[in-house]
Amino acid sequence: MLAPKLIIPATGTVIDLATAKQQCRVDADVTEDDALIEGFVAAATRHVEKTLDMALLKQTWRDYSCRFNGCIRLSKAPVITVVNVKFFDGDNVQQTVNSADYQMLVDAEGAYVSFGSSWSAPSIYDRPDAVSVDYEAGVDGADKVEPQIRTAILLHLAFLYENREMSLDTVMTPTGAYETLIWPFRKTVV
Template sequence: MLAPVRVTPPDITPVSLTDVKAQLHVDHPDDDAMIGALLTAATEHFDGWTGILGRCLVEQTWRQDFGCFSDCLRLPLAPVLSVDSITYFDGENAQQTLDTSVYALFSDARGPYVGLKPDQSWPGSYSRRDAVSVTFKAGYATTPAEGETPAQSTVPEPIKLAIILQVKLNYDPLEPAVRESYQRAIDALVAPFRRVGI
């Protein structure tokens, strides 16, 4: 299994710049660029393939390539909202799209995976490292914009708070003891959301 590839990044951040500024008690635009960069860095610290949680936060599209079909095409990120498509290289090395009637999205103690529906079988595939590609949407669903209300993230509140605290940790000059207490709080907030290998 190759490393997953992000196809489409999130449209929004888990926490808005306005919300972060309110928590930092910043009411001027002078530091918007810096606070925005800190928000991006804090989000990336937790989000996606390289994030410490092993999950996607805001809805985004990823592709996972496999060397061949197998009983269980394990997806390395959670939560998975849907499988957009499965493509594969057939015996002639021509790319094909697999019909959705063949497979379904499942989840077990190890996380999400794609498997066969009853009475179905995988087609033959060409021998190459990226013979099979699963494109999927992962992350917590986004509530669409409505009127003047912008799109909203449904990321759990403890993760949102951890992101805000991470920004505060890097924005405010804090005493070492205070920094340590912030870090412990961040670790405690995200602990239930870390994906653990089984």
Template sequence: MRLILVDPPEAEPVTLDELKDQLRVIGDHDDAFLERAIRTARAKLDGREGFLGRALVAQQWRLELDAFPAREILLPLPPLLSVDAIVYVDAGGSEITLDASAYVAIGAGDTERGCVRRANGESWPATGSYPGAVAVTFTAGYGEPEDVPEPLRAAILMHAAHLYENREAASVERVHEVPLGWFDHVADYREPPL
């Protein structure tokens, strides 16, 4: 199984102005650092590498499998917004797009993990013996930045603010690790890996 980001989110879950309000920063002299802090905080939670195992803002992914499974195709990175295409390689090496009437997307628009099942009376087609012979392209995430649950947005703001205010791993005055309270905001949203 391979998971490839096809189209990243067009915006971050929080804005630069929201972070500046959180920090009470005036002016634009630190904007580049603050934008990087937002990206870093979001990456800590979002996508394939993120702690949550979820997609936050709408983004398109491709899941590659060596063959169709016996039953359904579980899709990582909830919430599922849509299944955009299923393409497979047949025994002759030709790429074929599976007709959308041959499968059903389960869980689209829900906050839980989605899956793709064969439509009633349909069976998965035979594939050739190629790595990644089945490719499911899907869109995942809560939608727009403002659709991301408030606890997750708050966690991103907290982590980005932490990065801004604590630019080093240790303090000169007292050597200690600065705790990150954002974990309390995100724990309920974490998905177990597939």
């Protein structure tokens, strides 16, 4: 399976600049570190998304498979909707699967595309990206991101801001709060 591809990135941020500055104990009227803080917000957000294999704000992803299986697992969570399922036919021409022939389901391992029992898989061209699924994942608005995840991002942001320069004589010991906050959102593997 090829790595998932981000098709349409999220717009907006999980943490706004005012909240980020408050977390970093920077006065609202001080603007000299605004770009730095916004960069740390983006880095902390991407770190959580990568660690949890999640999309926090609404974005569109593409997952690939080299063949049709009974189901195709979707790598990002939470999935909002499947946009389309496409495949390269035996002549290496891209085709679109009729949306009536599949549905999105969710089990303990996450979301997946399931094809109906009456649907028979067509012959496909032998290539690693023979089948692709485009889907929207995330939530629609920063206020809908789980509070624990928002808090983890804020903790990470403050850590990055406070420790933005390397020091060989300082040992930084994590409190465990960040890991505790994101732990319930880690994917379970059955």
